[in-house]
Amino acid sequence: MYFMNLLYLxxxxxxxxxxxxxxxxxxxSSSGxxxxxxxxxRAVWKTFFSVSGKEGKSKLLEYAGPSILTCTLxxxxxxxxxxxxxxxxxxxxxxxxSTTLSSASPLEKLYYAGFTLSTLGVGDYVASNDVWRxxxxxxxxxxxxxxxxxxxYFVQVLSAVGLxxxxxxxxNSMGKTPQQILVNSWDGKGFSSFFDNVSxxxxxxxxxxxNHHSFPVIHYFHNCQPKLSVAPAVVLLDEAHQLLEQAVSQDVIKSEVKMTMLQTALDSYLEMVKGSFLKNTSPQEAAPIPDIGKMEEKGVPIKNREEVEQTFKQNLKDRRRLLSSLLEMDGWPWKEVYQS
Known part of the structure; x- marks a missing residue:
């Protein structure tokens, strides 16, 4: 009996x-x-993700985030x-x-523990001595x-989800594909409207x-609409940035400061996701080579097509594999980024 009391303690x-x-x-804490x-x-997200068939458009996944908060509480x-x-x-x-002064039963102690933590202070049962008081x-x-x-904490999480x-x-309001983002902002000389939005x-x-560092749970708040889902949006932005950097002719004037700002912001996000959430960076779907034909049709000066394709195949191979993993982890295919 004495041993059991010590074990309970x-x-x-x-x-x-x-x-x-x-x-x-x-x-x-601000560190996760x-x-x-x-x-x-992770357990709740994996359950929802498996039941939904790993399909990003499944409405079931929209309940994963609130369910995680509920289960955590x-x-x-x-x-x-x-x-x-x-x-x-x-x-x-x-x-x-408190009336009979008799010792409480285990069930009554469970009841006492519950109303103590909830600060209800019912008073029909009380602590027996100063230590327990x-x-x-x-x-x-x-x-x-x-x-x-x-x-x-939950209010802050919901605010971060709104952002x-x-x-x-x-x-997504800038364009539905990486090429469209650049074409929409092309003014015949440069991409001034694109850089106006970079800040x-x-x-x-x-x-x-x-917010991810402070509230990691926001990573599991999913939206079944691609235009409101953050994973395809970040991949869309990163691909547009890489097209601007690697495919557009060097003769086109670009804001180097804002290009560096955007590169830093994207790198920081991807490093955070890779370190905290991506355990597998070997995705099933390979990243497609972007078609730059539409950009050429709109008069955007383009580098040699073969050179651009080689850059996306080899130089950006590891980065685009990470982007593929990011998409798959949230249930999205590449066709949500390079829509027809």
Whole structure:
């Protein structure tokens, strides 16, 4: 019996501490979620992704993000509840009935742990001595603090998801394909309208990357409309940037500062995704070679076609493999980027 009480004490303290640290790491840290939160997030996403047939247009995937937040909250609540319950079980007389002064049963201790964490303070059961009164007070304050922190965290997550959709829509409004983005901004001499938008795009993309570090769960908020989904939008932007850099003639005047800004913003995003979410960079679908014929028809000065194709096949091979993995991880094919 003594051994079981020690076991309950150890397990209860361990579970409560691990959950508390996970909540603190997730809600107060700017360097990502706690280990438990990450495991829950990935498990829920994989379940939704598999059931949806790994199809990005599946409406089922839109419920993955909210489900992850719900499951995370339930994990935190149940973990704290279980931890306090096990602590109370370690002492048969830890909780007593406030009227009869008799020791509470395990079920009654479970009830006491629940209303303590929720700070309801019903009062029909009370702690039996000063030690358990202090533990009750500490866990009650913890419950109040963690509930408040969780709600604040969820509001910040939803705000970050809104920026994600705004970024996607902004990029797609410039053109449906990488070639169309450049053709739409070609004025006969340069791409002034494209560069006019680069500052805003870079600002949103960098903020989105920072949000990923603070709230990794936003990566699992999916939109079944390609124009509102961030993965195809980033790939669309990166391909347009590479076409501008590698395919357009060097005689065309380009803003080197804004080209560098865009390259840095894209690289930062891709490095973050690769380090935190992409475990497999060997995609099933190969990236297509972009057709630059339409750009030539619109009068955009183009480098040698064979040279451009070779650059996209060889020089950009690793980068475009990463882009393919990014698309596949979110359930999108390349045809959503290079639409006919």
């Amino acid at each position: 150890f397990l209860g303290a361990l579970i409560f501490t691990l959950i508390a640290l996970d909540i603190i790491k997730t809600t107060f 979620g706690g280990r438990i939160t990450e495991l829950v997030s 339930l994990t935190w609540v149940l973990g704290l509840w279980a931890g306090l319950f096990l602590l109370l079980l370690s002492d048969p007389d830890s909780v007593i009935n 202090i533990i009750t007070s500490v866990t009650a304050f913890s419950g109040l603090a963690f509930i408040t922190a969780s709600l604040t 994600q959709s705004k970024l996607s829509l902004y990029i 805003d795009i870079c600002q949103m993309l960098m903020q989105h990357t920072v």
